[in-house]
Amino acid sequence: MNRNKTILYSLILAFTIVAPFAFPNFGTQLATLWLMIIVAITWDMTGGQMGYNSLGNIFFYGTGMYVAALITIGLTYDVGDYTSAAGGGIYEFTDLEYFGGMALGILGAGLFCSACAIVIGWLTFGLRGPYFAIGTLGVAIAAGELVSNWEWVGGGQGIALPVYPGDFDTGKTYFYFLFAAVGIGAFLFARWLYGTRFGSAINAIRDDEEKADAMGIHTLRYKLYTWAMAAFFVGMAGGISAFQLIHFEPLETAYQTINLGIFMVVCVLLGGKGTLWGPVVGAILFHLFKEVTWNYLLGWQWVALGALIVVTVVYFQDGVMGWLVHKKPEWFGIRVEKKVASGSK
C-alpha cells in the first residue's frame, strides 16, 4: 500500500469516527448511510464481480432482522407469548440479556443468512441473467408474504424489540458504530477477497461461465460461497437494523423489496459495477440524493427516485467509477498508449 492510499484510508477512518460527534443531528442518517454501503458492497460481490444480478438480497436483510430479534427474545422469554403481547410492556430485559442477546442475535443472523444463501443458491443458481433476478425477487416477495401470515413471529404486526437501555443519543451513536464496524469489515473483506485467487475465479464466472467451468473451476461451489459471504454481512446489517428501529414489520420494513431491495442495486450502478470503491461512492451519492429529495420534494420523492433509477440504468450504467476509469485511467494504474497508430483512424 503506497503512501497516498494510507493517507486516504486514515482520513476516511478518522472521519468515520468523528462524524457522529461532529454532526449529532444526523446520527441516524449516518447510520443508514453505513447500512446502504454494506448492502451495496455485498450486492456488488455477486452482481458486479460474479455477474449474478440478484434482486432478492433484501431477503437476507429481512431474515437477519427476524433471526436477531427471535434469538434475543427467545433467550429470555417464550417467543409466542412475547409476540402475541405485541410489546405490551410486561417484558423487561436486563442489560446483560439485552446486549448479550444482541451480540448472539446479530451473529446468529449472519450465520443463518449464510445458510439460507447456500440453500436458495443451490436451488436458483441454475438460473442465468434476468431469470436469476426475477427468481430471487420472487424469493424475497414470497418470504415477506409468508412471514406476514406467520402469527408466531408476530404476523403482519411485526415485532417490537426492547428500547436501548440508556441515553437516547448514546443509543444512536452505539448503533452508528455497530453499522460502521460491519461496513468497514465488509469493505476490507471485499478488498482482500478481490485480490485473491477466489476473486479471480468469480470474475472468470462473470466473464464466461462455461469456459470457467471447462477450466476446472467448480462454478456452483464458488457461486454459493460468494453469496453466502454476502448474505453474512447483509444478515448482520439486518440484525442491527432490527435493534435500531425497535419496531419492524414484514412487508414495509423487513422484506422491503421495492425500497432497500432496489436501492442497493441502484447504488452499485450509480457508483460503478464491479469496482471496489464504486458501491461506496454510489451509496453515498444515492443516500444524499434520496435525503435531499425526501426533504424538498415531498410527495414527489418516489417519482424522483424512479427517474434516478431509469436515468442511471439507461444513460449512466458504468457509474462514477467506470466514468473515472475511462477519463483518468492513470489513477487506476492502467497504462494507455497515447499514440494511435497512424492510418488507423
Add this chain to the structure above:
Amino acid sequence: MDQILGNIGLLIDYPVVNLKIVLDGVMIGALFALAAYGLALVWGVMNVKNLAQGDFVIAGGYVSWWLVEHGFPALLGVPVAFIVMWGIGWVIYKLVISRVIERDLFTSLLATFGLAIMMAQIMNLMFGSDTQSVDLGYPTLHFFDGFIDVPIAKLIGVLMASALAAGVIVFMKSSRMGQAIRATAQDARAARVLGIDTEKVYAFTFSLNSAICGAAGAIIVMVWIIQPFYGISYSIRAFVIVTAAGLGNLPGVIAAGLGIGALEQYGAHIFGIGYQQAVAVMLLLLVLLYRLIQQRRNRQVLK
C-alpha cells in the same frame, strides 16, 4: 393446519364449490392472460422484460375510472383506455425503452422497474391511494341454490377480453404490420435487410402491448378493484404465465393464464385470503424450478 384440512374437506364434500372457484379463477385468469400476452410480445420481439407491465394495467384502469367519474358510460372506458395507453406506451418507448433494446436483459429489467416505481407513485399522487372500482350496475346471476354467483359485469368483462384477444390474434396473423412484427421477432437483422423498419416495429409493438394492458385494466376496474400499488402483483403474474408458457405460444399463454387464475383462487380458498399474493409468487418459483430441472436434464441452464 386444521383449518387447511377443513378447507380441503369442504372442496371434497361440496364439489360445486370447486366449480365456483374454477369459474372465478378463469374469469380473472382471462385478464392475466391478456397482460401476459403483451409481455410475451415485447419479450419475444424486442427482448425487453417489462416489469412495469402491471402498472400499465393499473393506469388503464384509472383512465376508465376517471371517465366514469366524469359521467361517461363505463363500457366506453375500454376503447378509450386502449387509445390513451397506446399513446403513453409510445412516449415511454421513445424516452426509455428504445435505449435499452440493444443492452443486456438486466438493464431492461431494472429500467422498467424504475419506471414501475415512477408510474405507481404518479398514479398515487393523481388519484389517491384508495382502492377504486367502477360499478356497472348489472345484476348477479345465481346458480345451484346460490352456491355460484356470476355477476353479469364479470361475464361482459370476459367477453371483452376474449374479443380483444381474438382481435390481436387476427391482427398478428393477417395484417402487414403483424407479419412485420413476427418477422422481426424471428430475426431482427434479416428483417432489416429485407426492408422492414424495425425501429417502427419496436415502437408499434411496445405501444400495442401498453394498449392491451390498458384495455385489460379498464376491464379489471369493472369487475375488481384497483389501487396505485397493485401493479407489481400483475407484473409477477404476467411473468409466471410467460415463463410457464414460453414465448410466441399464444394458446399456451391463454391456457397458463386461465390455469394460474384458477390455482390462485384454490390457494386463497385452502390457505386463506392472506396467502393469495404468496401463492402467485410461489407459483413463479415453482415454474422456474420446473423449467430449471427440465433444462438440467439436457445439461442446459435457463437463460
